[in-house]
Amino acid sequence: MKEAIPERNDHQQDFEELTRSLMLKFPAQLALWKQQVEEWESDSTKPNPFEVKNDGAYKSTKLCFASCHSCCTLTGITLASIRLQLTKDEAVLSAGESEPPLHPDVTPSIFIGTGIDLEEQQ
Secondary structure, eight states: OTTHHHHHHHHHHHHHHHHHHHHHHOHHHHHHHHHHHHHHHHOTTSOOTTOOOOSSSOOOEEOOOSSOOSSOEESSOOHHHHHHHHHHHHHHHHHSOOSOOSSTTOOHHHHHHHHHHHHHHO
């Protein structure tokens, strides 16, 4: 418990910082995400926003948080296509970025890729 409480506080601070940053950069996407999560939490028959449906009939899925939105429609989601798309999105964002990233050594694609790798290990 001595370690868990400070680590929980650190995670909470990181989460709040990420949420503030997303609210500044992507308020519409964040509002939509929150709405989808709340709808699913109150009615589990609604689509689970945490699951990616891959039933063979690939539907176009918007994965982009870049302002262009034109380059980010993926059909047939694979790990490699996700990593490629994240790299492309980061290039678009960094070209017009006026504020520093949340963490200087960890880009969003590294963060997400690490999460995917951790999930695969479980």
